[in-house]
Amino acid sequence: MYECPNCAGNLKFDIARQQLHCEYCGTMMDPYQVSGERDAEEKAGEYEVTVFTCPQCGGEILSEDTTAATFCSFCGSSAILDSRISKGKRPGYIIPFTRTKEDCREAYKKMLRRAPFVPDDMKKEAQIEKFRGIYMPFWVYSFEKKGNISFSGKRSRRKGDYRITDHYRIECAVEAEYHGLAYDASAAFSDSLSNAIGPFDLKEGKTFVPSFLSGFYADTNDVESYVYEREAQDLVVRDTASCLGRDAVCRKYHVGQDGEDYVLKNALLPSERMAELAMLPVWFLSCKSKDRVSYAVVNGQTGKAAADLPVDKKKYMLGSLLLAVPLFFLLNLFFTITPAKILVTAALLALACILISNRQISHIISRESGEDDRGLASVKPPSRGEDAAGKRRRPGIRWPEGAAGKIILMLLAFYLSALVPGIVIAIAGILMGGILPSGVVAVIIITILASIFFVLRRALGKPSGRRSGSHFKEKWSTLVKPFGGMILAVIILMWNPVSDWFYYMGAFVCMGLVLWAILDIIKQHNLLTTRRLPQFNRRGGDLP
Secondary structure: OOEOOOOOOEEEEEOOOOEEEEOOOOOEEOHHHHHHOOHHHOOOOEEEEEEEEOOOOOOEEEEOOOOOOOEOOOOOOEOOOEEEEEEEEOOOEEOOOOOOHHHHHHHHHHHHOOOOOOOHHHHOHHHHOOOEEEEEEEEEEEEEEEEEEEEEEEEEEEEOOEEEEEEEEEEEEEEEEEEEEEEEOOOOOOHHHHHHOOOOOHHHOEEOOHHHHOOOEEEOOOOOOHHHHHHHHHHHHHHHHHHHHOOHHHHHOOOOOOOOHHHHHHHOOOOEEEEEEEEEEEEEEEEEEOOEEEEEEEEOOOOOEEEOOOOOHHHHHHHHHHHHHHHHHHHHHHOOOOHHHHHHHHHHHHHHHHHHHHHHHHHHHHHHHOOOOHHHHHHOOOOOOEOOOOOEOOOOOOOOOHHHHHHHHHHHHHHHHHHHHHHHHHHHHHHHHOOOOHHHHHHHHHHHHHHHHHHHHHHHOOOOOOOHHHHHHHHHHHHHHHHHHHHHHHHHHHHOOOOOHHHHHHHHHHHHHHHHHHHHHHHHHHHHOOEEOOOOHHHOOOOO
16 A cells, blocks of 8 residues: 555546546545655566455455455456555556546447347446446467578579579668567466457556556466467567568569478578567456356456457347347248248258357367467366366367368258268168178178268367367257258258148258257357456465
């Protein structure tokens, strides 16, 4: 606590004035003036803070204010937090809050206006008032490359029936500096959220003094600087190589082209590296629902907002119903709807549900295991199938990425769904015709079905520290519903019955399974936008 020299009240940092302010007598003081009177013993890289430890999840936040928080910003539990005095690692600099709590609330409400299906609890004023200003720790990386480098280039020309390629060794002097690549240094702060509200304008950073924390909280840094150093370095090298590649000489000699950019990138590896700890301002809100919690964050400097926004099932289904009725009549005006078209449409919707659900489950598995968050993964023990560095021992088969990969997956899924009943019908015909012995036919059926099962098992099992078989089990229990609808639709289409009732009944069953799959997708979305209650066992609770 910083006492007011006039009335002994509590001095807190005022965002609008950018100074310490006493709310009792109105005294204003410069943060550096106040800190200079107290930090004579804090020059050795540490500063004294009050540590609040949540009794529910063990989360720790630091404060220069003696007022206990009314709820935990990590798990959303309403509680008075126990406190203790500790030493915190002194950051190099800090960016003070420039956005007020009112600015933060407005940014959050503006974001919610674009999310009509968000639960009402997240829109309540009492919930929005729980925003807390927290200084989050970030590692800020700087890289420097100065000196002479050499790399290869080439020029090709055609002479008659021959293609002649001349290889060159190019040398040049490079002087490149990069400053201000920020990555959050807290395992409790999701990488996806911290990236979403970036970047911060690090040019406005000020030399850190503890008085800036008065009236706010600060999370502890538990992620080491080496965790993001390689990622930041790769970003710098790619950007430097891209800039150099646009040079006229480099373009002339095709530097870094034809898959040989690794030579240039190796030559551009930084010669100097530095990581410095900084405190950056973030408005933080947690919304607890049963045993899970969703987060909303607002950049305390720029006002940029990001949040995990769940979906209310009742709102979504009602909105879908209201949209489906006019859409049905609109389609009737332009298309002639036949029983076969209805069945094909239901099968395509089932296919879309399979692709969406499979991708969501893969993301859920990655998030729940911490694979998609480098900071969190760095403080967790290696899981099964990983070494001590957290690297996977067996890469497995990758699920295709991008638009081309999605098209391939759609064709593969549709091909398999059509292949199964086609093979069954063909083998049945062969069996009835007596062309092959029944034992041979049985072996063929088992071999084909086992092959299809193996392909699906490998395709649905995302490579990770866990075995793909467990991923297959987790996914198949959900994907079997729309997949069953697709199989039924394909069988009816291949059978081509005379009566339209078979098409209508098949479409009805398939659409019912699609609706069931959509409910699963909403459930999966809500799992992706909420997280398990954090348990900070690494911090050991509230120990003296």
